[in-house]
Amino acid sequence: MIQAPDLPAWAAIIVGVLLLSGSAATLIGSLGLVRLKTFYERVHAPTLGATVGVGSIVLASIVCFTALESRLVSQGILILVFLTLTTPVTLISLARAALYRDRIAKDENVPLEHGKD
């Protein structure tokens, strides 16, 4: 289904480029989630979508609705700020939980504990 808002040309070009680059970054990050080998490599990949992807798609929606309604529509900023604050927290706690589990299971490929040889 091809449907688009009725935007002026400059806004349409900006929105299209931002949407394509943001979704391409998200797709690359999710492909990394499939292709990388260990968990500690994989935990880095989705952050591409959570930073570049969210940033450019939110920016595209702000440009789109600002051009449509001729006033600044900045609700999207809230999503951007929230995700930027929470993604590091979730991934750090997940990685620490994985480290804890791997150390208990005596896995060989675990990064060394800080301050020990």
Place this chain on the structure above:
Amino acid sequence: MTATLLGVAITVAQIMLGLALACAAFRFVRGPRAQDRILGLDTFYVNAMLLLLTFGIQTSRTIYFDAALVISLLGFVGTVALARFLMRGEVIE
């Protein structure tokens, strides 16, 4: 002309986000250990939120913003709770 181009760009972006959703779902289903599944679920939340934002642009309705905000909030709470569960074996101590 530009409206058609923008429509094609939005549709291509939605297809790419759908593929990203499929990748996250693959990691969620296959993931060898529990932490891989949780990582896939977190990525799934973020990608679904981005897909909702593109639907909002396509239909030019701002109600999708609120839905996307709720999804990202629930995703954060869910992932942190699951990570705590992996660490300690219980969510609330």
